[in-house]
Amino acid sequence: MxxxxxxxxxxxxxxxxxxxxxxxxxxxxxxxxxxxxxxxxxxxxxxxxxxxxxxxxxxxxxxxxxxxxxxxxxxxxxxxxxxxEGLLALDALPILVNAALCALFASTLRHGREPLIARFIAILESPERLALPRVAAYARRLTWAWALLLGAQACVLGAILGLVPGGVFAALGATPPAAFAAPGWRWYLHVGGYALVPLVLVLEYAYRRVHLRGVPHAPLPLFIARVVRRWPVLLQGIAADADDPRARGAR
Known part of the structure; x- marks a missing residue:
């Protein structure tokens, strides 16, 4: 409406x-x-x-x-x-970002939709690459993996924010069910959680070269350069999908 x-x-x-x-x-x-x-x-x-x-x-x-x-x-x-308690809003943001990205990846796995990783492959390399043996199936499984990883990350970050001194339970005047007093927890909340993404990208690239041995792969520096150069197009595709949930369905 x-x-x-x-x-x-x-x-x-x-x-x-x-x-x-x-x-x-x-x-x-x-x-x-x-x-x-x-x-x-x-x-x-x-x-x-x-x-x-x-x-x-x-x-x-x-x-x-x-x-x-x-x-x-x-x-x-x-x-x-x-x-x-305004700082809690800032601390909660990485949790919301991970949860939103988890929902985004998962939403593209519904019947009749094109998995998000498949869209990225088409933009970063070419739509024809998806027709190569096992590439489309791998793109779907990798989309599942990212959805699960981001969902788990949101849960971990939420637990940290809830249990640390000065976290959600403390702000509500309640006693947390478990103590979690780790120094520097805000660094992991705001930096470590985001640093996990490029780390997983590099590890996935190494795994992909082994799993899809029969498919040609661009060198890692070239792959990273493509991501950096074409990320505005990726962002526009995500925004278009958010504007129209039926957009970019399975081809």
Missing amino acids: SLPAPAVTPETPARRSRLLLAGVAVYFLLALAAWSSGRGGLAALAVFVLAGALLSPALRRRSLAAWGAWGALALLLGLLAARG
């Missing part, structure tokens, strides 16, 4: 990408300022800006669901900031 859309010039994928990048850049600046100063209000504002950037296509379409979600988030962030 949505409100009547205003008469505007259709937005190009490139412009959507630039707006998203601008929102992400502002988020990182605010997050760094919040982390260094310990000001919860800045942390809550950083999360609010990032959510607005991610929801911007739906917000511009005047989607009631998107505006409702953004408004509810604003209320929650305001309550956290008022209680002096």
Whole structure:
């Protein structure tokens, strides 16, 4: 359900990408300022800006669901900031990112959809590569693997945030069911969780060369260069899929 859309010039994928990048850049600046100063209000504002950037296509379409979600988030962030717990919103963000990516990968595994890894292969190499022996099946299994990995990562990060001193249980004035006092836990929450992604990419590349021995593979530096060069196209494809759940179905 949505409100009547205003008469505007259709937005190009490139412009959507630039707006998203601008929102992400502002988020990182605010997050760094919040982390260094310990000001919860800045942390809550950083999360609010990032959510607005991610929801911007739906917000511009005047989607009631998107505006409702953004408004509810604003209320929650305001309550956290008022209680002096705004930093928890920033700490929870890696959990939400992993959970959202898990849902994204899993959603493309439904019947009639093209697995997300298959789309990446078509963009980074060529659609014809999917017709090579075992490549399409491998792309589906790898999409499953990423969904499971990101889901497990979200659970681990959620457990950390709940059990550490100063975490969710402490913020609610409750005693956690188990103690988890690991120094530097915020570094893993905000850095280690994201560092896992390039590590798995490199390990998967090594496994792929063995598992798909009969298929030619680009050298690792060239593969990484393609990812860096073509990531805006990957991002646009994900955004298009989010805008239209039926988009890019199985060919």
